[in-house]
Every structure is written in structure tokens, then in C-alpha cells.
């Protein structure tokens with residue numbers, strides 16, 4: 275009997291991986307923003323055209339890449355962020371899978387300009403069809419600029435699956451806001467088709483939330499602070515009377531990373547018990563810091579889900595921290611038999 279199995283060529287493997295990592299323009303924005311943050315950038319600018327379908331550009335003033343690193347960065351499983359499996363249990367960076375750039379380069383035209391601080395000239399690389407089509411020295415400031423053009427040009431089914439420009443722009447704004455809320459000390463800007471959507475100057479958490487969601491948000495925020503052995507909780511919940519009919523402003527960040535957690539959401543809602551009108555949802559911006567060893571973020575390629583060692587304890591602490599804050603700020607009913 276003959277053998278049938280063969281290894282897929284790199285560009286095919288990359289395209290398959292891209293299917294998981296890059297669902298829409300917003301996924302590209304998320305990956306590029308995370309790379310800029312990992313590179314220690316203080317200023318990050320995002321420019322998009324046609325809801326990211328024609329152009330997505332992210333420019334940062336981070337540490338940049340050498341010529342060799344710039345070429346390597348598009349290889350699959352090429353990363354500067356972890357070296358061994360143990361490192362997975364003490365992650366301090368957003369990235370570690372080494373597949374974002376390889377995936378993006380498999381499904382779009384990419385131009386990279388980058389320069390580390392200590393070098394005179396930078397590197398400019400163009401990629402088409404997963405391989406480098408041109409490479410030359412170039413004049414560029416310290417940091418990295420990544421241009422992603424014609425997303426899904428070679429996957430018509432994916433391109434056709436994209437929603438209207440309004441919907442895709444909404445997804446981009448959501449990702450942008452999540453990253454900006456997680457990192458108030460970094461300056462961010464977002465421009466779409468030549469007009470400015472956001473210009474966020476470095477500030478503190480409270481001010482960043484207010485800058486994104488409008489001046490009136492400030493008076494609605496109740497601070498939450500709790501420091502225990504397993505978790506440090508900080509951030510804000512919205513006063514119950516401002517709860518909304520939609521779930522818009524609900525954010526969990528674990529170790530500076532936005533995550534989705536129906537379980538922890540339940541803990542927050544439980545803390546609001548008896549305080550909310552029916553079918554309204556509290557807003558919250560909650561920042562949890564835990565020992566990286568006690569979580570696993572490597573559940574899904576997009577890294578928005580997380581596994582906690584001690585989910586039950588976390589639930590209890592979150593609920594009690596929020597109850598405490600709501601009580602302290604006199605937003606609990608006078609007769610609270612619960613205490």
C-alpha cells in the first residue's frame with residue numbers, strides 16, 4: 275500500500291492558522307496593537323480605510339526590530355516572547371504564539387517598516403503570498419509601522435463574509451477601546467477614512483474610561499478595590515441607577531488583557547442583587563491582577579478566554595468586593611438584610 279500523508283507547505287499551514295486568528299479587520303487591529311504594547315510603545319496610532327478592508331496601519335514608537343528579526347517575525351511559531359514551555363506559566367506579554375504576523379501575511383499584503391533605537395537606518399519589507407517580495411533599507415523613525423492591505427484578497431469567501439463598513443468599524447472600535455482601557459498610560463489614536471475617531475492621551479484609569487465613554491461617565495463610577503492573596507481587584511462599577519438596557523459597557527481585564535467571562539459577570543450581577551431594575555445591566559470596568567501561574571490563557575487562539583485555578587474563590591472575592599463598594603458609596607438600600 276502506498277503512503278498518502280505529507281506535510282503541508284508553510285503558506286497553506288499559515289492560511290489555515292489565519293482562519294482562527296483573523297476573523298475580520300478588528301482581529302488584525304487587536305494583534306497589531308498587542309505587538310506594539312509588547313514592544314514597549316508609548317504612542318500607538320491606528321489608521322484604517324474602508325473599515326479596515328482596504329487598509330489597516332498601526333504605527334508605534336516601541337523598540338523596533340533588527341533586519342534579521344524583521345524577516346523572522348513573519349515565520350510561523352517565531353516569537354521573541356517565550357523560549358520554553360515553562361514560560362507559558364509566567365506570561366507577562368500579550369503575545370506568545372508567534373503566529374499573528376505569519377497568519378496576517380498569508381491573507382493580506384503586508385508592508386513592514388521598523389528600526390531599533392540604536393540603528394541608523396531601518397528595514398522595509400513587503401510580503402505577498404506569505405513570502406518576502408522586497409526588502410530594502412529605509413529611513414524611518416524608531417519603532418514599527420505595519421501596513422496590512424487588501425485583507426482576505428486571496429480568500430473570496432472570507433471577504434464576502436465581512437459585514438457592512440459600519441458593522442466592521444464597530445468591531446474595530448470595540449477592540450481598540452478594550453486595548454485602550456487596559457493601557458491608560460499609553461497614548462492611542464484611531465483614524466478612519468481621514469477623520470479622527472479617537473485621540474487618547476496617556477492618563478489614569480478613571481480618566482481613560484471617561485475619555486472613551488463621555489464626560490458624564492465620571493459621576494457614575496464607584497471605585498472597587500480589594501487586595502487579597504490570590505487576586506488584586508481594582509477598577510469601577512457603574513452606580514445601579516445608571517444601569518442600561520444593553521450590556522454595552524462591561525469589561526474584565528486580567529493582567530491587563532481584556533477577557534470574556536460569563537462566570538465572573540455573574541459574580542458582578544450577584545453583587546448588584548436587589549439594586550437593579552428588571553432587564554437592566556450594570557456597567558463595569560474591572561481590573562484583576564493574578565499570579566500568571568494561576569491562569570491559563572492558552573485556550574483559544576484569540577486569547578479572550580481564560581482558565582483560573584480557583585474560579586470559585588475569585589467569584590466570591592469579586593462579589594464581596596463590589597458589594598462592599600456599593601455599600602460604602604451608599605447605593606445599597608437602607609434595609610439590607612444581607613449583611
Ligand code: ADP
Pocket residue numbers: 305309310313334336337338339347348352353354355368369370371372373374375376417418
Ligand atoms: P507573538 O506576538 O506571539 O510573539 P507575532 O507573530 O505577533 O507573535 O510577532 C512575532 C514577533 O515579531 C514578536 O515576537 C516580536 O518579536 C516581533 N514584533 C511584532 N510586532 C512588533 C512590533 N510592533 N515591534 C517590535 N517587534 C514586533
Ligand code: MG
Pocket residue numbers: 305308309368369370372374375
Ligand atoms: Mg503578537
